[in-house]
Amino acid sequence: MGKGEFLFLLQGLKWTVVLAIVSFLCGTITGLAIALLRTSGYPAVERTTAGYIALFQGTPLLMQLFVVYYALALYGLKIDAWIAVAIGFTLHASAYLGEIWRGSIEAVPRGQVEAAKALSLNYFWRTKDVVLPQAFRISLPATIGFLVQLIKGTSLAAFVGFTELTRAGTMVSNQIFKPLLVFGIVGLMYFALCWPLSFFGSRLESKFAAATR
Amino acid sequence: MNYKLDFAPVIDALPALLLGCLGTLWLALAGMALAIVIGIGGVVLRDSRIKLFRWLVIGFVELIRNTPFLVQIYFIFFALPLAGVRLDPTPTAIIALGVNGGAYAIEIIRGGVQSINKGQVEAGLALGLHKLSVFRFIVLKPALRAVFPSLASQFVLLTLTTSIASAVSAYELTSVAKRVESDSFRSFEVYGVVTLMYLVMSWIVMNILNFISSRYISTYPVK
Numbered sequence: 001m002g003k004g005e006f007l008f009l010l011q012g013l014k015w016t017v018v019l020a021i022v023s024f025l026c027g028t029i030t031g032l033a034i035a036l037l038r039t040s041g042y043p044a045v046e047r048t049t050a051g052y053i054a055l056f057q058g059t060p061l062l063m064q065l066f067v068v069y070y071a072l073a074l075y076g077l078k079i080d081a082w083i084a085v086a087i088g089f090t091l092h093a094s095a096y097l098g099e100i101w102r103g104s105i106e107a108v109p110r111g112q113v114e115a116a117k118a119l120s121l122n123y124f125w126r127t128k129d130v131v132l133p134q135a136f137r138i139s140l141p142a143t144i145g146f147l148v149q150l151i152k153g154t155s156l157a158a159f160v161g162f163t164e165l166t167r168a169g170t171m172v173s174n175q176i177f178k179p180l181l182v183f184g185i186v187g188l189m190y191f192a193l194c195w196p197l198s199f200f201g202s203r204l205e206s207k208f209a210a211a212t213r
Numbered sequence: 214m215n216y217k218l219d220f221a222p223v224i225d226a227l228p229a230l231l232l233g234c235l236g237t238l239w240l241a242l243a244g245m246a247l248a249i250v251i252g253i254g255g256v257v258l259r260d261s262r263i264k265l266f267r268w269l270v271i272g273f274v275e276l277i278r279n280t281p282f283l284v285q286i287y288f289i290f291f292a293l294p295l296a297g298v299r300l301d302p303t304p305t306a307i308i309a310l311g312v313n314g315g316a317y318a319i320e321i322i323r324g325g326v327q328s329i330n331k332g333q334v335e336a337g338l339a340l341g342l343h344k345l346s347v348f349r350f351i352v353l354k355p356a357l358r359a360v361f362p363s364l365a366s367q368f369v370l371l372t373l374t375t376s377i378a379s380a381v382s383a384y385e386l387t388s389v390a391k392r393v394e395s396d397s398f399r400s401f402e403v404y405g406v407v408t409l410m411y412l413v414m415s416w417i418v419m420n421i422l423n424f425i426s427s428r429y430i431s432t433y434p435v436k
Binding site: 070156 | 216279285379
């Protein structure tokens with residue numbers, strides 16, 4: 001494998017990172033909305049968001065990407081492949097993050113909300129200053145775990161023709177006929193991206209576990 | 214939008230798609246069986262006295278958990294023939310799924326094994342039980358019982374992961390769907406219906422696992 005091929009893989013790595021960051025940020029915003037709706041106390045809203053989450057957790061990410069990709073095309077929207085997959089990953093992330101954060105919001109002791117109500121804080125301030133900061137802390141290990149899952153998930157963008165790291169790997173491997181070398185390197189690149197996050201996540205988890213014991 | 218949805222090609226292809234569902238369920242269940250075997254074996258090696266084994270298992274688990282399944286299946290797909298093992302795409306996919314699920318299973322089962330009180334093991338040995346019986350009845354079964362819910366949700370995830378096996382054209386629902394799509398160009402309709410089929414299948418797998426749990430796992434006496 002020459003320098004050119006390696007640089008091509010690095011290009012792919014860059015797009016993997018961009019895709020993961022964009023999807024995670026957009027997914028954070030929408031996921032927070034889902035989590036708040038899911039814990040809003042209105043049965044109809046809660047059931048709808050629960051269904052949304054179940055739909056995304058019960059179907060393969062690959063199918064979600066395909067459906068979003070072709071649904072956008074159906075409406076005649078001419079957008080780049082990468083925006084289409086970013087929308088797909090955002091929806092996916094919103095459901096998973098929504099579920100993680102629902103759990104964390106519900107894990108905040110009931111008394112905290114009641115005390116905030118007794119202090120006549122309204123829903124906005126109660127949520128922003130009392131519930132979410134505590135929920136954030138509880139959710140951090142799982143959120144990082146999902147980020148790792150999302151980074152690995154971006155490899156599926158290769159199926160719809162977006163040249164991120166895995167697809168770059170396939171192209172190089174078809175060119176130089178050294179699949180093991182190429183996919184070994186591609187795997188190591190993903191590992192270099194994900195492992196520090198996983199490590200950080202499990203460190204936090206054991207720290208929090210020790211703190212609550 | 215002047216596109217008219219047309220489900221006729223999907224309905225025509227329904228028998229093929231349902232066969233594809235069976236292929237997916239077969240991949241998932243075979244992958245799970247392999248994952249359980251790798252999981253239990255991995256836990257034994259992970260806690261063995263030989264340092265090399267421990268580090269190999271740790272490395273294996275970290276490597277698998279921090280790389281995408283798509284890269285893993287490509288790697289295995291190209292590595293097996295070089296190792297002199299010639300297999301069809303479907304068995305290759307089962308191996309990849311088993312290896313992937315196995316790494317997660319090791320982590321999960323180990324969590325259960327660590328929750329077993331050491332005194333129980335010592336008591337078992339003191340009663341003259343064979344080491345294997347101690348492992349089987351005092352360590353493994355209660356550990357599996359304790360972690361079965363996490364294991365089950367990991368296995369549902371494994372069922373969904375089977376769709377990626379279409380990358381090496383294993384026989385399962387997604388590759389059938391791809392064929393139907395390229396014959397009919399009704400991409401949205403095909404993948405929409407197939408997505409719902411996956412939803413049903415993940416529900417089926419969850420029920421199979423719950424049945425196994427209620428029949429074999431949670432009947433084992435607690436401590």
